[in-house]
Amino acid sequence: xxxxxxxxxxxxxxxxxxxxxxxxxxxxxxxxxxxxxxxxxxxxxxxxxxxxxxxxxxxxxxxxxxxxxxxxxxxxxxxxxxxxxxxxxxxxxxxxxxxxxxxxxxxxxxxxxxxxxxxxxxxxxxxxxxxxxxxxx
Numbered sequence: 416x417x418x419x420x421x422x423x424x425x426x427x428x429x430x431x432x433x434x435x436x437x438x439x440x441x442x443x444x445x446x447x448x449x450x451x452x453x454x455x456x457x458x459x460x461x462x463x464x465x466x467x468x469x470x471x472x473x474x475x476x477x478x479x480x481x482x483x484x485x486x487x488x489x490x491x492x493x494x495x496x497x498x499x500x501x502x503x504x505x506x507x508x509x510x511x512x513x514x515x516x517x518x519x520x521x522x523x524x525x526x527x528x529x530x531x532x533x534x535x536x537x538x539x540x541x542x543x544x545x546x547x548x549x550x551x552x
Contacts, residue, residue: 432456473522
């Protein structure tokens with residue numbers, strides 16, 4: 416029971432960070448801060464040091480998540496959060512970092528069988544739709 420509660424707390428923390436980052440990007444018009452908020456939360460969600468985890472190549476990130484048996488319920492949230500962070504980084508003027516984050520998002524999605532193609536258009540709207548669907552489930 417403890418492990419399930421711990422995983423649910425990690426996922427709840429990531430959800431809270433997703434919402435916070437969306438507000439930072441929209442209301443505060445600070446995409447850089449929004450990206451930083453998400454990136455820190457992603458590391459926490461997989462129970463790793465965020466700075467180390469976020470520095471991994473896309474393939475290494477997916478491999479680490481597979482080897483560490485990241486909870487399957489959180490993998491799609493991580494992939495979508497990485498895609499959203501990519502969008503925020505691009506809007507903040509960090510194109511190379513945005514490309515890395517999108518590559519990481521695709522690698523994680525592919526490794527765990529998630530379709531995140533909808534994140535290519537308007538990632539924030541896609542994330543809202545995804546969260547709404549998850550809330551109804």
